[in-house]
Amino acid sequence: MPTHTTSRDAFKPPHCPNPDCLFHLESTAWRFKRAGFYHREARPHRIQRYRCSHCRRAFSSQTFSPTYWLRRPDLLEPVFRAEVAGSGHRQIARQFGVVHATIQRLVDRLGRHCLLLHELSRKKARAQLAHEPLIMDGLGTFAGGQYWPLELTGLIGAASYYSHDFVVTERRRGGTMTELQKKRRAAYEQKLGRPDPKALTRDVLELLRTNLPAAVPIELHTDEKSEYRTALKRLHHPELAHETTHSKAPRTAKNPLFAINAHHMFVRHSGANHKRETVAFSKRIQAVIHRHAIFQVWRNLVKAASERQPEKGTPAQRLGITRVRWSIGRVLKARLFPTRIEIPERVRQSYRGAFMSRFMRRERVHGLRRAY
Ligand SMILES: [Zn+2]
Structure with a gap:
């Protein structure tokens, strides 16, 4: 430890x-x-x-x-491992003989730590952006139940597989629904309001603004979502070439979106909260953000980019921003202070836990000084 x-x-x-x-x-x-x-x-x-x-x-x-003020400092690293190994929080709690709330607290702390750790590499990663095409795509998931879909939009290097950033956006439940489901949706929406239909465009624009330096030529691959087009129009990036691939195109290694398709498959595989038909789904939007922040750090720094060719290094090594593969121990070596790191406003809000879930009655913003 x-x-x-x-x-x-x-x-x-x-x-x-x-x-x-x-x-x-x-x-x-x-x-x-x-x-x-x-x-x-x-x-x-x-x-x-x-x-x-x-x-x-x-x-x-x-x-x-990073174990500062924790009653069980010994659990931080094992919980990190369990979190990226596809376990649900209740399973993890049973495995270590602690209550579910203890795991939740540890995961929230890991999430905040990983948000900051990722920001430490942002400048270096930006300097490498032009060296490979970028891919942006969304993963459909939900928090709090099937009536509250979310879209997790990621931005990834096509060759390095480095995950530069992600945003989580509330969506309205769509698709085929029974009459009863439609009624329930209407009742929920009347009581709790409806997610902003423009939220995806807004969040994608924010993602691109934070990550794409204006003076650098960028090749960006996406599918044909209209929100992406609108966001890119508003971005006014003079040197950006946008290539689209139909989302129904075969998802083989030849597909220009391959890296992000593989990334999203891996997200579902590693995080119990994103598995289909699961009961281990996240109960809050903020939990989705924290868990993905942990996943992102693990994927970029610890896990080999290719399962079959681990000698080719982690995404961060392939991008040229780290020299060796990091251990989880190294990831958790030192506490990071948000007051000492330059952070985009959106990430600062994630760190504070400000992304409220409309379906949760009582949710707390992270204001505990000691427990950071
Ligand atoms: Zn002092």
């Missing part, structure tokens, strides 16, 4: 954890003092404490661990 030891040489606080302190962003000439130890139930039992000489904030070596 990536918990810090209390040995004097092993750990040096990298910066002041207090966001209001002068030495939060920049630690040159920062001074702190050791301030004894505290004992906790989990291993290692003895934790070194410190105090910032500038703002006087007390902290410990644990303050810089």
Whole structure:
């Protein structure tokens, strides 16, 4: 586990954890003092404490661990593994002998951590954008039940398979419905409102704006969805070549959308919440976002791009932004502070858990300072 030891040489606080302190962003000439130890139930039992000489904030070596303030720090890495191995949260809870809410909290924390970790690579990934065609496509899923469909739109490198970003959009339930289902939909919509029909265009535009640098030539492949066309018109990207493939075209390796079709198949395979006809579906939109953030980090940094040719590296290696394959331990090595990372507004909202599900009665925005 990536918990810090209390040995004097092993750990040096990298910066002041207090966001209001002068030495939060920049630690040159920062001074702190050791301030004894505290004992906790989990291993290692003895934790070194410190105090910032500038703002006087007390902290410990644990303050810089992603397991900070967790009662079961030992579960963070196993839960990450279970999460990307296609287990449902209740299954995971049974496996570790804890209640479902504990797993939910750990997964939310992992989700927030992974949102930030992904942002750390954004600049490097952007610099490589022009070197391969990009593919954008949506995966249909839902949260809270079949009446609340979602579209998870991803943007992926065609050769590297690197996932640059994703947006999750509420959709209106469509398709074939029985009379009873139509009545229920109408009742829900009357009570809870209807998802904005323009939301997909808006979210796709946001996805493209965040990810496509204006001065770089881009080749973008999508299917023929009208929302994509509208978003691209509004984007006004002077150097963007848009190629479309019919969504009914055979989904073979020759299909220009192959990388994202494979990616989405893999999403369904690895995340219990996206399996068809499952009871393990996400109960909240925010949970879909967190879980996909975890999946994205794992897919980009940890998992080989090709199952058959693992020697060809992870998507991040193929894109040229990391040199080696990361372990999950490395992913979870250090706590990341949202106050120290440049984050697009949408991601900041995801981090705060601001994507409310209209069908949930009580949902909390993440405002807990200690549990970050
Ligand atoms: Zn300080």
